[in-house]
Amino acid sequence: xxxxxxxxxxxxxxxxxxxxxxxxxxxxxxxxxxxxxxxxxxxxxxxxxxxxxxxxxxxxxxxxxxxxxxxxxxxxxxxxxxxxxxxxxxxxxxxxxxxxxxxxxxxxxxxxxxxxxxxxxxxxxxxxxxxxxxxxxxxxxxxxxxxxxxxxxxxxxxxxxxxxxxxxxxxxxxxxxxxxxxxxxxxxxxxxxxxxxxxxxxxxxxxxxxxxxx
Amino acid sequence: xxxxxxxxxxxxxxxxxxxxxxxxxxxxxxxxxxxxxxxxxxxxxxxxxxxxxxxxxxxxxxxxxxxxxxxxxxxxxxxxxxxxxxxxxxxxxxxxxxxxxxxxxxxxxxxxxxxxxxxx
Numbered sequence: 001x002x003x004x005x006x007x008x009x010x011x012x013x014x015x016x017x018x019x020x021x022x023x024x025x026x027x028x029x030x031x032x033x034x035x036x037x038x039x040x041x042x043x044x045x046x047x048x049x050x051x052x053x054x055x056x057x058x059x060x061x062x063x064x065x066x067x068x069x070x071x072x073x074x075x076x077x078x079x080x081x082x083x084x085x086x087x088x089x090x091x092x093x094x095x096x097x098x099x100x101x102x103x104x105x106x107x108x109x110x111x112x113x114x115x116x117x118x119x120x121x122x123x124x125x126x127x128x129x130x131x132x133x134x135x136x137x138x139x140x141x142x143x144x145x146x147x148x149x150x151x152x153x154x155x156x157x158x159x160x161x162x163x164x165x166x167x168x169x170x171x172x173x174x175x176x177x178x179x180x181x182x183x184x185x186x187x188x189x190x191x192x193x194x195x196x197x198x199x200x201x202x203x204x205x206x207x208x209x210x211x212x213x214x
Numbered sequence: 215x216x217x218x219x220x221x222x223x224x225x226x227x228x229x230x231x232x233x234x235x236x237x238x239x240x241x242x243x244x245x246x247x248x249x250x251x252x253x254x255x256x257x258x259x260x261x262x263x264x265x266x267x268x269x270x271x272x273x274x275x276x277x278x279x280x281x282x283x284x285x286x287x288x289x290x291x292x293x294x295x296x297x298x299x300x301x302x303x304x305x306x307x308x309x310x311x312x313x314x315x316x317x318x319x320x321x322x323x324x325x326x327x328x329x330x331x332x333x334x
Binding site: 012013014017018021022024025028029031032035036044047048059103106107110111123124125126127162165168169194197198199201202203205206209 | 220221222224225226227228229230231232233234236237238240241242244245248249253256257260271274277278303306307310311314315318
């Protein structure tokens with residue numbers, strides 16, 4: 001098998017092809033996560049409705065603060081399906097756009113290694129926990145920033161007792177602009193660490209199962 | 215020596231690499247289980263404010279996960295649920311991701327075949 005050496009020039013990456021591939025995957029992940037997001041909120045809403053509680057969706061109704069028209073009712077479930085799909089698709093697209101920044105590096109690394117083209121037919125995705133953590137951590141942190149400041153902007157910060165409960169896990173967080181920044185940093189770190197764990201477990205199992213994550 | 219054709223293949227490999235569905239299911243399950251376990255235990259160890267119960271709000275997860283409570287045993291039960299739910303979510307995500315790529319490639323092949331047939 002031909003091996004690349006330090007003196008062998010690395011072939012140029014076709015950036016147009018790379019951008020097209022990233023665009024395609026962004027669209028596909030947005031579709032998949034939009035579908036999952038919509039179905040998840042739809043299912044949770046109906047589950048809450050059918051639990052037979054005196055006040056169905058007492059807390060789930062709070063999502064209506066961020067998703068106009070949503071409430072725990074049969075009609076609200078359909079609105080939730082729509083909003084879940086929109087939010088899921090946006091998160092999926094944003095996530096992949098951030099994560100894809102590492103693909104060029106992954107391709108460059110592959111090209112520096114002496115692998116045969118047969119690898120291409122059996123390639124299993126490798127999850128880069130660091131990139132995943134940066135992408136997902138940023139999305140969650142931005143989400144907390146936006147949602148907290150939305151409550152501040154609405155003038156209901158002092159009544160947002162449920163949002164304030166985040167301070168149980170995020171010391172220093174409060175429903176205020178300053179508190180949102182403290183919380184955003186802390187939640188970014190937590191999500192980043194969880195993503196490192198996720199990537200490590202996934203890659204280990206993929207290798208154990210005989211795959212060769214790329 | 216690697217050629218530009220290899221570079222193109224590497225790009226396509228990065229774009230069309232499939233998820234290991236089993237690994238994804240286990241990893242997502244493990245992360246969700248760890249998260250719920252730690253979130254529960256954190257509240258148990260922290261304790262409740264005077265005159266209140268521990269985890270008044272977190273225990274509402276028990277509405278969806280029967281048997282779950284903010285306690286040591288509830289943390290284990292919740293972790294087991296989260297492991298199962300995460301595994302299902304990971305499985306669905308992996309299957310959908312792989313399937314959309316297969317469908318996309320199949321459409322390209324069909325379209326190319328059709329164009330070639332029409333050209334002949």
